[in-house]
Amino acid sequence: MKQLVFVLIIGLIYGASLFVKDKQIQKQKMKVTPTVFTIREKTGTPVNITKVLRKSFTNNVIVTGNNLGSKIYASVAPKIATQIKPGALASIRLNNESLYGSVVSVEKRANRLSGLHKIVVSFANQKLPTNLYVMNIQTSKTKNTLVVKRDAVSNRGGTDHVYIVNDDNTVQRRDIVTISDNKDYFAIKSGLKEGEKVVLSDQRYLKDGEKINIVESVLE
Template identity: 30%
Template sequence: MSFSARLPSMITSGLLTVSCAGGEQQPVKQDTARIPVKISVVKASNNVFYDEYPATLIARKSIEIRPLVTGFVTKIHVKDGASVREGQLLYSLDPEYHQAVFEHALAQWRASKASHGRAEKDAARYRALLSARAIATQLADNAEADLRVASSELARACAAVNAAQASLRYVNISAPFSGIVGISNARVGSAVVAGQTVLNTISVQEGYSAEFFADQSEVHRFDSLQTKGAKQSPFFLRLGDQIFPDSGRLVLLDRIVDPNTGRIRVRVSFDDPEQRLRVGMSAIVRVRYFTAQGTIMVPASSVTEQLGEHFVYVCGIDSTVNQRRIVRLRKTGDSIAISAGLKPGERIVISGIENLRQGAKVLMQQ
């Protein structure tokens, strides 16, 4: 085909192209995507506020069982975790060495007693001779001195007998009070050292104390609770997600504030008649702060902080969110008490805040 034959079709095609390009372009409607969020309706309620302190449980009465003499364990008389009464035999040590020491001390005492008796008779004879002017005064004085030395030797021998007798008695280790023993740290044949080796621990399980540290700014508050008391105990114990049913009482507010940390030791006692607590458990002591009527509580996840101020996103009727400043009262657990900025019935965003901006449209989910 020649060039002249193709020309009309090319012109026609070009005209069509120009016509399409020069025509009026239709606007494309773009639907703004709504941001999915979870909302919650603001409600007012009566609330009790608590301060919480990490604490460790200690026994009201607990003691480590240590031997008073060195030796080897020959017998264990109680099982681990057993209940024992005061004076009950717990451990026995090998008495052979201490028996020998006692017998040696007893023999020394007998020899000293014999020497003292002879010195006493000699002194009596010399006193009689001195009265008759039959001997020199120096001889009588020497006899009196020998008697005093013999008396001292006898007293020392007597003390050695008492010490050896006590050591022999200490090979049998008894419970100092009624309670429950723990797991034994010694076995039959174990070597133990006087005053150092911890054989076991005995404690009373009628109740425990929760020990924690509070800031020095709260000293006056706890001091008032200790001296004046309260009609209802403000102390409660939380174990994980469970609240211990029995309230506690403040038994100790330390007299010294740690200068390094600025904190003071506090001890609260809890009864445990059902023996559900154990020494060394970690717990949370909840101290009732105050009770508020008609307080607005919001989830902590709904509140953001900017330059020391707190804000929430409030969702309007048209599903538009607006950021609003609030006055935060205090935080309790996962909730925050609000004293100003919100009204009951308003809807706030509690999830998906990181994707929001002022005036954004949201897809509300409850």
């Protein structure tokens, strides 16, 4: 009799342990593993932002040429030649330093054989080793221009647009019109105001009204 009772007790303990273990397994299965989407819903999509500014805006063309003394001679296509004016600022890099010169002349007529226009750029009082040089030549400069960083502007869908950051840390898509651009900025004709905050990082997954989590950028 005692043996039977002992066996029953052992059986009950074992059954209870299986029941508890099963409950633990079921509880683990019910746990929700955080995903990118659940994190975004709770804390907002992490983004970098930037501000719309007013500043001097320059456009440049890159021209390659060979030097003879302190002058560099190059040939450019007609489309480039029309943008370059005598007196325009030019710069080159030599020994990790920037050297500045100016355009002396731009031939009005293209060479009959090559179809290119010759230009001469002077770096007066500079001793230039004989070499092939890459020049940045300024084609235009405007002051007090409304600009926004290139990475803030998206053209997905064929229309230039940005995502404005609202006071409640939600975003709103806004179409803009640009005038020109260089390697760093877009010059803005309409659609933005000075001081407005816009999303700088990847905008592919953003939508109107979406909550964002602003991450400070070390590049700003």
